[in-house]
Amino acid sequence: MYARVIVDVAAGQINKPFDYAIPDELSHLIRPGMRVIVPFGPRKIQGFVWKVAESTDVPNVKPIADVLDPHPVLTSELLELGEWLAKETVCFLITAFQSMIPAAIRAKSKKILQLNSENDQLPPVLQVLFQGKHKVEWDKVPKEKGTLSLVKQALEKNIMEVVYEVKDKTRKKTIPAVKLSREVRDQSLLDVLDSRAKKQYAVLDYMRNHSDGKSVPIQRVMEDLAVTRQVIRTLIQKNLLIEEELESYRDPYENREFHTFPRPALTEGQTNVLEPIVQSLEKKEHVPFLLRGVTGSGKTEIYLRAIERVIKTGKEAIVLVPEISLTPQMVERFKGRFGSKVAVLHSALSSGEKYDEWRKIHRKEVQVAVGARSAVFAPFENLGLLIIDEEHEGSYKQEDHPRYHARQVALWRGKYHGCPVIMGSATPSLESYARAKRGVYRLLELPERVNNTALPPVHITDMRTELKKGNRSVFSEILLEKLKDRLQKNEQSVLFLNRRGYSTFIMCRDCGYTAECPHCEITLTYHHNDRKIKCHYCGYEEILPSLCPECHSDQIRFFGTGTQKVEQELTKLLPEARVIRMDVDTTSRKGSHEKLLTSFGRGEADILLGTQMIAKGLDFPKITLAGILAADTMLHLPDFRASERTFQLLTQVSGRAGRDKLAGEVVIQTYTPDHYSIQYAKHHDYEAFMLEEMGQRKQGGYPPYYYLALVTIAHEDVVQVMKTAEKIASYLKNSLSPETKVLGPTVSPIARIKDRYRYQCMIKYRNEPNLTDILNQIAARYQKEMAADKFFISIDMNPQMFM
Numbered sequence: 062m063y064a065r066v067i068v069d070v071a072a073g074q075i076n077k078p079f080d081y082a083i084p085d086e087l088s089h090l091i092r093p094g095m096r097v098i099v100p101f102g103p104r105k106i107q108g109f110v111w112k113v114a115e116s117t118d119v120p121n122v123k124p125i126a127d128v129l130d131p132h133p134v135l136t137s138e139l140l141e142l143g144e145w146l147a148k149e150t151v152c153f154l155i156t157a158f159q160s161m162i163p164a165a166i167r168a169k170s171k172k173i174l175q176l177n178s179e180n181d182q183l184p185p186v187l188q189v190l191f192q193g194k195h196k197v198e199w200d201k202v203p204k205e206k207g208t209l210s211l212v213k214q215a216l217e218k219n220i221m222e223v224v225y226e227v228k229d230k231t232r233k234k235t236i237p238a239v240k241l242s243r244e245v246r247d248q249s250l251l252d253v254l255d256s257r258a259k260k261q262y263a264v265l266d267y268m269r270n271h272s273d274g275k276s277v278p279i280q281r282v283m284e285d286l287a288v289t290r291q292v293i294r295t296l297i298q299k300n301l302l303i304e305e306e307l308e309s310y311r312d313p314y315e316n317r318e319f320h321t322f323p324r325p326a327l328t329e330g331q332t333n334v335l336e337p338i339v340q341s342l343e344k345k346e347h348v349p350f351l352l353r354g355v356t357g358s359g360k361t362e363i364y365l366r367a368i369e370r371v372i373k374t375g376k377e378a379i380v381l382v383p384e385i386s387l388t389p390q391m392v393e394r395f396k397g398r399f400g401s402k403v404a405v406l407h408s409a410l411s412s413g414e415k416y417d418e419w420r421k422i423h424r425k426e427v428q429v430a431v432g433a434r435s436a437v438f439a440p441f442e443n444l445g446l447l448i449i450d451e452e453h454e455g456s457y458k459q460e461d462h463p464r465y466h467a468r469q470v471a472l473w474r475g476k477y478h479g480c481p482v483i484m485g486s487a488t489p490s491l492e493s494y495a496r497a498k499r500g501v502y503r504l505l506e507l508p509e510r511v512n513n514t515a516l517p518p519v520h521i522t523d524m525r526t527e528l529k530k531g532n533r534s535v536f537s538e539i540l541l542e543k544l545k546d547r548l549q550k551n552e553q554s555v556l557f558l559n560r561r562g563y564s565t566f567i568m569c570r571d572c573g574y575t576a577e578c579p580h581c582e583i584t585l586t587y588h589h590n591d592r593k594i595k596c597h598y599c600g601y602e603e604i605l606p607s608l609c610p611e612c613h614s615d616q617i618r619f620f621g622t623g624t625q626k627v628e629q630e631l632t633k634l635l636p637e638a639r640v641i642r643m644d645v646d647t648t649s650r651k652g653s654h655e656k657l658l659t660s661f662g663r664g665e666a667d668i669l670l671g672t673q674m675i676a677k678g679l680d681f682p683k684i685t686l687a688g689i690l691a692a693d694t695m696l697h698l699p700d701f702r703a704s705e706r707t708f709q710l711l712t713q714v715s716g717r718a719g720r721d722k723l724a725g726e727v728v729i730q731t732y733t734p735d736h737y738s739i740q741y742a743k744h745h746d747y748e749a750f751m752l753e754e755m756g757q758r759k760q761g762g763y764p765p766y767y768y769l770a771l772v773t774i775a776h777e778d779v780v781q782v783m784k785t786a787e788k789i790a791s792y793l794k795n796s797l798s799p800e801t802k803v804l805g806p807t808v809s810p811i812a813r814i815k816d817r818y819r820y821q822c823m824i825k826y827r828n829e830p831n832l833t834d835i836l837n838q839i840a841a842r843y844q845k846e847m848a849a850d851k852f853f854i855s856i857d858m859n860p861q862m863f864m
């Protein structure tokens with residue numbers, strides 16, 4: 062028997078399987094989807110068994126060295142999905158497979174220097190390096206000329222050699238447990254024990270009555286019966302109990318109690334919406350539903366009801382939510398309804414915790430997976446439903462290989478399993494909405510809030526007028542007034558500050574110098590906490606200069622409005638207000654996000670001030686005011702979705718106010734009050750906005766009228782980039798149909814990142830069946846250069862970002 066293995070070397074001409082012999086002792090074990098260790102050149106690397114075959118054309122195949130999994134980590138469905146994904150997103154098969162499993166089991170091989178003789182044969186410098194051990198990781202070797210040439214000599218003399226070790230990072234957590242041995246199960250206890258051994262008798266009796274023949278943690282037996290470990294040990298020695306290691310899960314929600322989440326009677330609107338979904342569940346039909354429901358219309362309840370049906374029929378469901386709305390509140394709604402049937406996959410979990418949640422799915426111990434983007438790969442085999450909440454969210458697109466969109470994957474899986482997919486949002490993306498209008502998706506609508514409360518009235522304030530009036534503060538008069546009013550009434554407010562397109566930077570007031578990253582063409586951002594300026598693209602940082610590096614003036618200050626600055630101003634203007642600030646700085650510690658929100662929910666603060674993370678998902682009855690401090694910061698980004706994103710964000714934030722009995726209100730501060738995004742958001746008019754935006758897209762030749770593909774080429778040498786970009790552009794122009802437009806090459810909006818100059822070509826097309834093939838050819842053509850770290854070519858189908 063032979064295995065076709067996709068090996069983990071994402072470089073060179075190896076986007077194809079390699080054949081390995083399956084040793085006899087493994088032949089009954091190996092199945093497609095398992096991870097294996099195989100020899101590859103001088104080293105051993107990890108791979109996935111793709112297929113098992115009777116024969117091979119390859120002479121002298123080497124045998125598989127080891128198997129890492131007792132059960133396949135990739136189901137046959139996921140293997141198939143991976144192939145599709147690799148082609149569609151133009152990436153390596155191995156990259157697609159790796160992205161479907163938790164990071165904890167994505168093993169990497171390590172390069173290691175191993176001594177073949179005694180330490181003292183080495184030159185002193187290297188002796189120090191080895192410190193008496195016979196192995197050193199290559200990463201620990203100082204990469205300087207002297208040491209490297211000594212290493213080279215030692216390798217040539219065969220004093221040491223390079224080996225590769227594959228480390229499986231998984232560490233399953235286990236706890237000691239015991240179970241009854243067979244002889245105890247089949248006999249009367251008095252036959253195996255002296256009746257005077259009362260405690261031992263009690264233990265065996267307990268095990269008979271409680272354990273159902275399964276193992277029980279030793280700790281629990283000790284606690285329940287108040288016996289010492291010695292009693293149990295004696296029973297083990299007598300072979301009456303068998304000791305076992307029980308796998309235990311790191312449960313991030315272990316110490317939390319989930320209140321059973323009430324199951325309200327559905328409103329008429331909800332009933333109508335649920336009906337066609339239930340029908341398609343019953344008919345086992347793949348129907349893509351687009352559920353457009355205004356904020357607070359009870360979409361989540363629809364999800365819960367549909368999942369309920371799915372679980373009843375013994376099937377499984379996946380629920381995707383954007384990372385930032387995967388709040389404890391959200392988790393509680395699912396855990397509160399379905400309890401231990403739910404696994405939560407969340408990036409804030411440690412990689413061990415994530416792995417444990419994944420294993421619950423893999424071992425069919427849960428039926429529902431709730432999680433961010435990558436949860437779409439949950440290894441269920443009997444899917445009955447997939448849900449994408451806030452389907453318009455940009456974070457569903459992965460901005461790294463494989464550049465997939467979770468919606469695209471969900472639809473693929475829905476089709477595979479013949480089950481419905483629900484895409485829900487108050488502001489569906491224009492692309493999805495257009496598809497629904499054309500009947501590709503089935504449109505379901507919830508136009509009203511659950512208890513028929515009105516959507517909150519929106520005030521627009523023109524910040525230019527404020528400035529003319531002499532108001533230099535971040536807050537308009539009207540917003541400040543309303544904040545004071547809420548304080549008096551003991552109601553809560555949220556203040557939203559857009560993170561994107563708006564950051565604090567430093568500038569010299571005398572000469573106009575601004576600090577830029579020396580490796581990227583981007584301004585450095587000021588961080589108040591450690592008084593440093595940092596690059597958000599490459600991580601470069603430096604201490605805030607006290608004098609201007611150009612003119613040595615001491616008038617160097619930071620500009621822009623960060624949350625910290627707003628908070629300072631807020632405490633000055635409203636000293637009595639209790640403010641909770643939520644941004645990257647206050648939520649970086651594990652669990653802090655949750656703490657802040659719980660505290661706000663308990664009413665321990667009056668104002669919640671934050672960035673994107675407070676825009677969605679929050680459902681607090683006492684919030685009656687939502688303020689948006691600078692609505693237009695995102696409007697001017699070089700991105701054709703800027704207007705759409707602005708509209709969506711304004712609508713989402715507005716939706717936080719007045720969700721319960723108390724009526725809500727919204728204040729939007731802007732410099733461009735007449736912009737259609739802002740005007741339609743004011744009137745909660747999604748359809749009118751979409752209509753106007755469609756016109757804009759048609760004119761500009763953007764989605765949904767055209768599809769886009771973005772090719773970015775980067776290299777340290779600007780001439781090389783230009784030449785290659787030209788070559789690629791003209792190759793594309795020659796191979797694609799005349800109706801397709803190839804724009805560029807042009808300099809990317811961020812012209813340099815990590816010392817590499819960047820150029821891009823944009824492809825706009827309507828019908829180009831061979832495009833992915835052609836792009837895959839281009840990727841293959843430059844693989845060697847990319848592997849050698851010279852060129853960096855990224856191909857992004859349906860891009861969400863244009864930087």
Ligand SMILES: Nc1ncnc2c1ncn2[C@@H]1O[C@H](COP(=O)(O)OP(=O)(O)OP(=O)(O)O)[C@@H](O)[C@H]1O
Pocket residue numbers: 325326327328331354355356357358359360361362486487511677678679680716720
């Ligand atoms: N049928 C119902 N009867 C009473 N209350 C309900 C009903 N359905 C939902 N709710 C409650 O109404 C509130 C809003 O519902 P939900 O959060 O599901 O809306 P949503 O459409 O998901 O909102 P958003 O898009 O703004 O996040 C919640 O507190 C929910 O518990």
Ligand SMILES: [Zn+2]
Pocket residue numbers: 569570571572573574609610611612613614
């Ligand atoms: Zn200066």
Ligand SMILES: [Zn+2]
Pocket residue numbers: 578579580581596597598599600601815
């Ligand atoms: Zn940088």
